[in-house]
Amino acid sequence: MNDLKNLKTEEYFLSMGPQHPSTHGVLRLILKLDGEIVTGATPDIGYLHRGLEKIAENRAYIQIIPFTDRLDYLSSMSGNLAFVLTVEKLAGIAPPPRAEYIRVIMAELNRLASHLIWLGTFSLDLGAVTPFLYCFREREKILDLFEMITGSRLTYNYMRIGGVAADLSAQFIKDAAAFIQDFKFRVAEYEALLTQNPIFLARTKNVGIIKADKAIAYGLTGPMLRASGISRDNRRDFPYAIYDKLSFDIPAGTVGDCWDRYAVRVREMRESAKIVEQALSGLPEGNFKTKVPLSLKPPAGESYAPVESPRGEIGFYLVSNGTAKPYRLKIRTPSFCNLSIISHVIKGWKVADVVAILGTFDVVLGEIDR
Amino acid sequence: MEIIVLSLILFGIGLFGALTRKNAIAILMAIELMLNAVNLNLAYFSHNLSNISGQVFVLFIIAAAAAEAVIGLAIIINLYREFHKIDVEEITLLKW
């Protein structure tokens, strides 16, 4: 019988994407398959490359903000926030307290919207169609709120150097508070559909495990890192804006499987709702923007101010040579670093698991291809 | 009477296939044709003689054909894994 071990089966390549419903954008995975089992995977990226880092070298600082919308288009606020924080750090500008609160409210609402999309598409990846529409129902309400203040529903271009673009209206505060109250019950609804569903458990428990040491070695951040059991969150560890004044938990997993990544994100949604609630109740009166010269010329130097986006650490590394345009901009995007572990994780799993595992990575191709 | 001739021709075609084909699966299919020819004969006699035994044996033969196909195909798949071909003329070793 030992001889049978040498028997070979045919291996073949399957090109998953760039046009595929479950790669969440124009990601192409070149899978090496033995039957249904994946023996190797190479992600092929770059279909959405726009050269943002180079473009930024020819733009004034304020002109770069709209480009940051188009990085992680599911949570534009985080990209906005990270960039303006970096510029403020470089130029030594302090925004007024009301602006700081507004920024946190917006960023956390955007985190909710982003996680809702993730939850919806992830359940869709597993073949459960109904949670997708439930999630989009709540996301619509958040987008309505954003539209009320920023005028747009996806790319907000809302943060400004030294503040935000527009003040919150009384209507917004009332609606947002009502939404947060309602949202707590909605999360319970999603969990009722998925968390203990035996098929869902079978598809996610112990699937695609990322060990803590591997997660660190590959430089993962955000929910993917926390699901592996490492509690690290920029909001708590390197607080910016007003996060040090708020009380919230950093949920973490234990195993690092797909289910943990799901659970971490769902619990994060509850925490974000808590943060928004606190920030709304503590919102101070005052100005929402400080005066900043139109042609901002930060002193020569460099700065980096990481922000915890829904996907992990997003950071802009800015080098200024004292002119009105940055000398160099380097963007550290969480999806890019998180995706790098994929070929390590999906080896040995089935084609169907590739979709589930990739779903829990929550990548946004706008971020990966910049 | 026509059915006996029909099954005879069918058997002949199957035999021809089994003799000339090189691909192991094609040979297996030719053998299935021959088995079916035999079954047809049995069913005919069962009908003609109003004796159920013919049909019983057709059932047994179908079961045996299923077993034969399963084992045969398992062997063929193994051969393919080893040699990457299933031409019977090229697979001449009894032991590998």
Place this chain on the structure above:
Amino acid sequence: MIIGLIILLLKIAAVLVFISLTVLFLVYAERKVSAHFQVRYGPMRVGWHGGLQMIADTIKLLLKEDITPKDVDKLVFFIAPILCFVSAYLAYLTLPFSPQIVVKNLNIGLLYILGVTSLTVLSLMMAGWASNNKYALLGGFRSVAQIISYEIPLVLSVLPVVMMAGSLNLITIVEAQKSLPFILVQPLGFLLYLTAAAAEANRAPFDIPEAEQELVAGYNVEYSGIKFSMFFLAEYVNMFTICALAAILFLGGWQGPILPPVIWFLIKVYLLVFVLMWVRWTFPRLRIDQLMSFCWKILLPLALANFLISGLWLVLK
């Protein structure tokens, strides 16, 4: 002789028309049911509450360009959807809607239906192979593995009913349930049947062969226009078949008070159809290996045990 033939042909035509209308209604019902499960309205614009939407969709599908990709196996590519369609329809030749409304009452009706529905697997395989596409091929492989495996618990779950009725004739089976429907005696058998049949008909959560999110659309990924609509229609015809069979075998078929038999039959069938839709829009999809181990490790032992206990009970009674 000639008149008999004409009557038979008329019956077949009537069944074809009925089934086509049923499929239209089923698709409409599925869209409405799913919409209301997902807090939306579904089709609303074409006709009252979107009632004519399906007709519009049918016209659209029929008018679409029928693309045959390069390098497909043209003959097989062409035959596969037709075979799928035909094998789905063949079952209706012996499916009784009431004691009178049946095209041809076969003595081995149940076996015949199980036989012709097993032809579907061939068409899926042919489609997967002929498309010359790896996703389609994977879908074809999966469908074969799945349908062959689930056929065993399916047949085993039906056998106790056959033993109790003492016949394979569907009308006799229904008449054997005059006093009480078999679901009360065979609740486990009913559940096993419905599960295995849903898997046979590729209904979610067992829709692995087409698994939209993994295999894009599996075996029918290269199909378009009327060929695609044939696969699509066959899927809904099969769904109606398994529900009708469940109603006949377990729910007492057309028997019921007051209302005419056909109405009772349709009520029972549509109730089961609704259950299948409910399941589809609630559960995630299983993975192929989990699906197989579910079949071999859970369904098959349960079906065998059910079969054995029913047999013992019938002998000792």
Place this chain on the structure above:
Amino acid sequence: MIFYFLAVTLILSAILVVTLKNIFHCALFLIVAILAIAGLYFHLQAPFLGVVQLIIYIGAIMVLILFAIMLTSRISDRLLQTASRQSIPALLAVIVFILLALKSLDKTPLPAHIGKNFDPILDLGRALMTAYVLPFEVVSLLLLVALVGAIALARKD
């Protein structure tokens, strides 16, 4: 009428099975041949056999064969090669065999059709459970052995 239609279909598809170059097409024509035989069973008033033919031959055996074809060859390449140096002797041998068999058939008196009809399913079940109960069990054992054997053969580890 129906008989001749089925017979012609059967012969034509059988010839295609043993001569076509594309093995997938061969298998499909074998399916047609098996369907024709199932039709002949119905014609011979053996409907149970017809349905069993449908379920087992097409639903199981042919699907297995198609599966094996898919696993052992690439799409639309590797056309079959028929051994040309064997085909003429084989044809001759087959023709001789058929002629001999026809001759012996001619010499054998065939019993005339007895008009007695029987219930094909009931009698078949009775026969299987009384006179043929031992072979029946042996066949089920054979199937079990084949099942285990196939798993043992096809397992990779």
